Amino acid sequence: MAGCAAEEKTFRRFLELFLREMRPPLQENDPLPLRPLSNLLSEDEVEGECLDLCLQHLYKYNCPCSLAAALARATADSILQTDLSIHQINKTVEDGADPLPQLDSVKFARLVFNRLFETCCLWLKELPYRRRPQPYYETSIHAIKNMRRKMEDKHVIIPDFNTLFNIQVAEEQAFFAVFDGHGGVDAAIYAANQLHVNLVHQESFSQDPGEALCRAFKLTDERFVKKASREHLRCGTTGVVTFLRGRTLHVAWLGDSQVMLVRRGQAVELMKPHKPDREDEKQRIEALGGCVIWFGTWRVNGSLSVSRAIGDSEHKPYICGDADHSIFPLDGSEDYLILACDGFWDTVNPDEAVRVVSDHLQENAGDTTMVAHKLVASARDAGSSDNITVIVVFLRDPRSIIHPTLCQ
Structure with missing residues (x-):
């Protein structure tokens, strides 16, 4: 080891x-x-x-x-x-x-x-010997219940994916995810415990991680629906996953939890959340016989404000378990990722998030320890009353972000 x-x-x-x-x-x-x-x-x-x-x-x-x-x-x-x-x-x-x-x-x-x-x-x-893994991605995490009665978010941090699953490959792999439960925390717990396991057991995992992620989401949804039926659970969860393999970033998601990439200090959109007011989602739901109506916000059949999720058995097929995914090659100019639930993104826009991180790094000489705390505080101060979970994954030395000539 x-x-x-x-x-x-x-x-x-x-x-x-x-x-x-x-x-x-x-x-x-x-x-x-x-x-x-x-x-x-x-x-x-x-x-x-x-x-x-x-x-x-x-x-x-x-x-x-x-x-x-x-x-x-x-x-x-x-x-x-x-x-x-x-x-x-x-x-x-x-x-x-x-x-x-x-x-x-x-x-x-x-x-x-x-x-x-x-x-x-x-x-x-007798400590077993294993190949020393490559350096990890530096991360900052913070999650709060905020004004809600219960904490229904879960997050997953697996910077050493190869060791956790005994994968013998040269490329470094890492997995980060945020799950935002609704109607209870059971679906979020299940997804946080099982999705990465389902991912690594997909036949397509080694050759096509994007396809494997989508299949893992689908399998996780199907198995949780069965569990919910056995145990009389009525809940669901959105989810966003980033899987890093070498110099390639894979993103997969259901619902309105999101991930954002920052490259050279500029926000880069990686995905579009699944919300009922998205025209393609609205058409999909109506084609199935459902409806999207305004009830404080746009909702599927007047109930849920997301259009895709793991679980929510009573709302299927309108709330579907089919994840979307994207692939992004990394060239070394990327600064960091921000994964967060809607309790963050509903009150903090991408440019503001970049400013908060930049200010913190400047004020703390590149120390990342409290970056996620600052982001969560910015969402709370902007009026968010929801559960808030934020993960910041640094893709290069934080000191080089505030001093571009450093570590080149």
Whole structure:
């Protein structure tokens, strides 16, 4: 795992501190470090749920990113080779319901945390060697509930995608996403845990990431609709994903969460959000027998203000799960990406967002730590009362953005 002595020392030090903090193997009645937000899991959710539980727990202790990805992968591989049938719940199947066997998510989480503990113990004795990954994209993230009663946003940061999925390729890959739930947080949680897993398992992933992203969105939607039927959930989520492979940026999205590229200090439009007042979306909905009407804002059948989403079973096919995607070659002149939900974009325009980032970098000598906080604050101050999530992904050294002659 460690590419040099200094990094190996850092990793070993983390493992020592982490094992000291973690309790011995969790027993049946011991509280969990993190409680799953869903009560039941189907077999196709196991890998994504395991990776998420591991990463969340490790990041709570400030685990180095590459080590967290490797530990999560090793733990998931071990779990996937385990007979999980003892954790299955036998439920009465209602007429027409999906008869998939389901797992008790609390018992499953206990198994995951205990297996993570075992993996850390083994690695402290003998740290596996892996190729040192390339430098990560520097990121700044901030998310707030704001004036809403509940926080229904979720976000995903995977700067070391290759390690998390044990992909042996020369090109660096990274995945960033924002999901904005409505009617509850279940769809956003599901998408945040499962979409990247569904992506990497697509046959087209290695050759055509754009197509794989669209297929992953569709599969995630189809599987969540089944889950919603089994568990009587009535919610949905928009989503925007950026997938970086080498010098190519892939963007895929459903709904009105958006990503913007900044190149040499100028905002570049990458996508058009799916809203009911878009003429092509309005025509699609009306062709299916639905309608778009004004009710405070333009809404599908007088209800939802987005025209595409994961979930929202009762509003399909008008609210469809077909993602759009775009591909952008990168030439090194790109500064950063801003991914955010509509709680940000509804009150902050692209030029204002660029100004906020530029001012912050100038005032802080290129330090990016609080960039996302400043952007969230600008949306709140401009009147946003919605949940707000912002991710800023720097595509080159932030110091070179404010000092163009530096780092050339």
